[in-house]
Amino acid sequence: MASPSPLPTWKSSLISLALSSQILTFGSFTLKSHRISPYFVNCGLFCRAKLIRAISTAYARELHAYATENPTWTFDVLFGPAYKGIPLCATTAEKLATLDEDKWGDVAYSFNRKEVKDHGEGGLMVGESLKGKRVVIIDDVMTAGTAIREAIEIIKSQGGELVGIIVAVDRQEKIPSASERAGRGDDGTARGSTIGEVRREFGVPVLAVLTLGDLIEGLRGQGRGEEVGRMEEYYEKYKPTE
């Protein structure tokens, strides 16, 4: 993979934090898409005060920067799909208010349950209603885009309008082929990226705090040549055409 421009210090620091807390790990992992990956990003482990502060600050900064560059773009609700999106939407909403209270002080958050609750207040959703609201999805990782598509369906079913997506890591993989979806593995054909496809299909910005390219660059800077080699091999197998 070609080296992107030099990594900003805040990205190198975030990658170091992810490594030291085993959020970024190496081995053999079966993904939601059934692809077998030599690396894994477990955002469930941003579970200490300084870690959740670091990642929520990074999401908030990216959203704020995009909104500043695109002044007509704004949103009402951060929607965090269950499960890993749940702490992310709550903590990032708080960081947005800290960054600019006038602009973001009324941003709300919301998340779904994986199983519909049948007592008490009942239902699928927790937090702000999505009806008639401009909604940004905040999630951990995008690989084949299945989780994001499920989240988009929930927003639609709740009467919300999707206006953007942000993830912590874009794994820069190609969209799954029909044979992969049918459980027969990748057919090796050239295809576009998941993130590009989602952007095109839904016509919204798709932001990522870090990409696979950033992870590789950060690891290279730390002399982790062996891991970089395995990640590049995996990238060659699933790299998108664009």
Ligand SMILES: O=P(O)(O)OC[C@H]1O[C@H](OP(=O)(O)OP(=O)(O)O)[C@H](O)[C@@H]1O
């Ligand atoms: O782009 P995709 O190929 O869909 O894969 C990525 C998603 O899959 C996992 O979520 P999962 O649905 O397992 O939920 P979790 O938050 O409960 O771990 C992971 O946390 C990502 O959100």
Ligand SMILES: O=C(O)c1cc(=O)[nH]c(=O)[nH]1
């Ligand atoms: O594709 C996935 O399922 C996936 C990849 C990854 O790096 N982290 C994660 O939580 N899920």
